[in-house]
Amino acid sequence: MKNRQKYTPEYLLLAAIFGAHALSQIIPHKVESLPSKQIVRMRGIDDAIAYVKRTDSDTAITYGFVRKLIDKGELRSIRAGKKILINLDELLTYFNMGVKQYGYNS
Numbered sequence: 001m002k003n004r005q006k007y008t009p010e011y012l013l014l015a016a017i018f019g020a021h022a023l024s025q026i027i028p029h030k031v032e033s034l035p036s037k038q039i040v041r042m043r044g045i046d047d048a049i050a051y052v053k054r055t056d057s058d059t060a061i062t063y064g065f066v067r068k069l070i071d072k073g074e075l076r077s078i079r080a081g082k083k084i085l086i087n088l089d090e091l092l093t094y095f096n097m098g099v100k101q102y103g104y105n106s
Contacts, residue, residue, distance in 0.1 A: 009040055009076060009087050041088040042078075048088050061095075069094070 043051065045066050052059050069075040070084065075094060077086045 009042065009078060009090075042085045043088045044083050044085060048086055048091050051088060052092075066091070 045063055049061055049063060049066065052061055066075065066086070067084075070077045070086070075086060075090060077084050079085070
């Protein structure tokens with residue numbers, strides 16, 4: 001298996017916005033090995049919750065709960081002005097894998 005370099009959500013967001021060519025002018029050594037067609041689904045907290053509610057209409061996930069996860073450092077985020085963006089896939093992974101990996105008490 002090929003050893004892939006990990007990228008921060010911020011770096012992948014910049015690559016998605018500006019494109020690999022523009023980003024290569026800024027950070028040439030990282031763009032050459034950027035995985036192709038990897039799209040980071042960055043969403044605001046409200047949009048991420050809305051996505052989860054469309055998938056599971058009975059979900060109990062709230063804005064406050066997601067903010068607590070961010071504040072405690074259990075979920076990474078970036079700021080875009082006043083908006084807080086989270087990686088939607090990381091949020092879903094947190095809830096799918098949370099029982100063991102994140103110490104969820106049932």
